Amino acid sequence: MGDWLERLSQLPQQWFDSPIAAIALTLGAYFLGIRLFKLIRRPNWCPPMLIAAVVIAGVIALLPIGIEDYNRGANWLMLLLGPATVALAVPLYQQLPQIRALWKPILMTLPLSATLAACYAVIIAAVMGAPEDVLASLAPKSVTSPIALSLAEELGGSRALLMGALLTTGVTAIFGVEWLSRILHIRDPRLIGLALGINGHALGTVRAFEINSVAGAFASLGMSLTGAFTAVVLPLVWHLFY
């Protein structure tokens, strides 16, 4: 009997030896998050992703395993970020004629918008006295996660803080775009999509696809151009100051 109990107590540790448990936990929490989200009537300040992350954190805290055990398995799931980024070529190609017709205004406004997205946050945090490593984790906050992760690493930021910042930014951007576009009477799906993609990276883009496919394609465009622009410019500007 004691033998059996001992084996039972070792189970959680053994589950997380292979990535299966971490992947199952992530997917389970994702669907639970979506269900709870619908249950509490889709508040736009609390997306399913946040609920799911809290659920996962709770499970990890309850089980005798550490965040490293979870991360080791979840990294396998993160591998899909690469192919998923490549897959954005499909909406991008579908909207190519629209984009080609608009390349001038896009080229004029997008670099400025992307710069402002990083600058506002870094300036506010710097004024409030945040140290360099916090600033480095906040600067890529509007960039899609594969790019943001490599940027934060290069600037010397914290991966965990950056991911938290990405989620907060995504949620705030979705809320902000829907709220402000209503106030400003903006209904053009191209504009809403671009704003969602530039400011809200992948989370904003997924939201834009829920609005319609034009908004989604322009959001993918905004997201990828912001990512490419920030990836090139941010390290250069950063090293001027630090």
Added chain:
Amino acid sequence: MSVLRGFLWLLVFLLLGQTLVRLFHIPMPSGVIGMLLLTLWFGYRGGMNTDVVRISQPLIAMLALLIMPGVVEIFFVADQFSDQWAAILTALLAGTLLSVLSSLLLMRRYLPQSAAEGNSRSADHG
């Protein structure tokens, strides 16, 4: 099988992107280069490969899911930034709202009005 063939396409373009990034020291992730290459390839062929279209939809919908595992860690390292939370949250919330406002205003000023002013909001599914 078609989905798997599409997945292979994505992996091949991801590897191509990785190759270019390494060879020419491009300061961008291989995924983004792969995406641009695939867009160029579609343009060159004059159309999209149906296998790739079929796999891209579920993968793009997964992008939000793929951020989640990284987010979890913040709950475990929160103490590390305990005296910074006010600055971090203000910067993120106020900074993002400001940047949304400025990009909406900028785009409205410079983007020509579209003929098809779409307001078709299909029901959300996610």
